[in-house]
Amino acid sequence: MAYELYYWDGLQGRGEFVRLALEEAQAPYVDVARGEKKEGLGIGAMMGELESDDPYPPFAPPFLKDGDLIVPQTANILFYLGPKLKLAPRDEDQRIVANGLQLTIADLVTEAHDTHHPIASGLYYEDQKDAAKARSADFIAHRIPKFMRYFERVLAQNPDGPRQMVGNALTYVDLSMFQIVEGLRYAFPKATKHFADHYPHVVALHDAVAKRPNIAAYLASERRLPFNDTGIFRHYPELDRAVR
Amino acid sequence: MAYELYYWDGLQGRGEFVRLALEEAQAPYVDVARGEKKEGLGIGAMMGELESDDPYPPFAPPFLKDGDLIVPQTANILFYLGPKLKLAPRDEDQRIVANGLQLTIADLVTEAHDTHHPIASGLYYEDQKDAAKARSADFIAHRIPKFMRYFERVLAQNPDGPRQMVGNALTYVDLSMFQIVEGLRYAFPKATKHFADHYPHVVALHDAVAKRPNIAAYLASERRLPFNDTGIFRHYPELDRAVR
Structure with a gap:
């Protein structure tokens, strides 16, 4: 399943550090807020996650969804993705x-x-x-x-x-x-x-x-x-x- | 072996988040910069680590030494210590x-x-x-x-x-x-x-x-x-x- 990256549309910002890792690894991902509303994407989809009453909501973009898990904070996303993308040390x-x-x-x-x-x-x-x-x-x-x-x-x-x-x-x-x-x-x-x-x-x-x-x-x-x-x-x- | 915590003497600062975890767990630790020079501790010992030409020096206090490993950045120290101190989720x-x-x-x-x-x-x-x-x-x-x-x-x-x-x-x-x-x-x-x-x-x-x-x-x-x-x-x- 593709990773879902949630970050503001229109700027590189902190989301860019995550994009660079996903792109280098050629990992499948959806840049949710930059997608089309008719496909269930767009800024509304991101705001829905931010305002959700699910456990452990994120404080702010960027955050990543991998299945049910929401991973907030840029460095945390990269720490989580690193081994999966083979972009972290083995040790x-x-x-x-x-x-x-x-x-x-x-x-x-x-x-x-x-x-x-x-x-x-x-x-x-x-x-x-x-x-x-x-x-x-x-x-x-x-x-x-x-x-x-x-x-x-x-x-x-x-x-x-x-x-x-x-x-x-x-x-x-x-x-x-x-x-x-x-x-x-x-x-x-x-x-x-x-x-x-x-x-x-x-x-x-x-x-x-x-x-x-x-x-x-x-x-x-x-x-x-x-x-x-x-x-x-x-x-x-x-x-x-x-x-x- | 005791953990070595390196942080400025005289203030709680970011070091305090680490101290609270070590104290709650009753883990043995040395608060290096607050120690005596004659025991090889004190601010000089901390500056020595900051200016060392060893691999992977820390950028700034706080940092933790656990044997040869230097762990910088407050959240990283807590992420590292959490499981060892039984202060992190098991999952x-x-x-x-x-x-x-x-x-x-x-x-x-x-x-x-x-x-x-x-x-x-x-x-x-x-x-x-x-x-x-x-x-x-x-x-x-x-x-x-x-x-x-x-x-x-x-x-x-x-x-x-x-x-x-x-x-x-x-x-x-x-x-x-x-x-x-x-x-x-x-x-x-x-x-x-x-x-x-x-x-x-x-x-x-x-x-x-x-x-x-x-x-x-x-x-x-x-x-x-x-x-x-x-x-x-x-x-x-x-x-x-x-x-x-």
Whole structure:
């Protein structure tokens, strides 16, 4: 049976980390909220799950349905899917390592979101622009380097080599690394201009993922939504600034 | 061998969610950064692990060491420890449910932190007070109710009854629920004054956890640090406001 992915239509957002794993593995899935109402899909189907009085409802999208089981939270979905898609380490301890890395990626994603919404996710960007400028300046000066230096270190210190984050084979963590480099470059083209000089292993990993046949096919397809100003990574030129 | 917990000394912070699980289970553990330098403990020991060139270093505290394995990220530590401490569901699917709930608690914890640090965690509160007031107002008006209504719903919709978040027995998620109620009440006494009326199952769970013998003994011990203005949950009266 196909996996059912539930996420907002019209943006990559957090759902994209799950899509990349499903696409790499060529797993059958339905992107529920992007489907047709007449087929029982669409946003209404997603809202029905969110408001259901079934046990253990999800708090927010993305969530995955696999049969009767509802799996909420991006990192949890990937932890659950990883072994089934052969995108997790075989070793149990390394799966815990992968989960820790994915949660650190999730922290970066939240901080990237909060650069444009530092006061309230329910308010417009225009109503929190001054705070967004201040938060973005700190994000560019301190947080991007802290996270990226760390990921570079993880790759450099991997005993199996710097071509993947954990162990000796591709995992969902590597796919997510591709997405954060892609997202940061879209949102902050000036600040990320010299990424390849500062974080060579990270950028090499990004490039290698982009060339994988299933990922390349996905990125060229209509299933891959473009970045835009409703997602996590948004390009507001006034928030970007050059970094040496 | 005792578990080694690594977290900043002097505050409850994210480490507290792990301490509550270890204390409930009466598991042997060393709170490394709070130990004596002459015993090889203290902040230096923690910094050594953070800066190590070993494989898979942690990004930030808290992290746990169990033998050679380093487990970073609060929710990941609890997911790892849960079965060993008999504080996780036996059923594999329910463990995924528990992890999803814990990650939603983690999101609330991050938002609670950002009420006093909406611009930059590296700046003083006093330097971001106006933004903190705006973010706290939104947190109180919209985010606390959204999270708490959700947790109340999870308890009400648990097929095994509203005395625990998942399944029919105490898990680490319940201990974390105690901590967020405790923390929100400390930080926002006015905003949380009517919690028991609005979220009766949540408050009943909080009260039941507080009465558990191992938790009560821990809370009365010197190992339980008081809330203060260096942790996640901080009481700044100017950020609090009454809610009916």
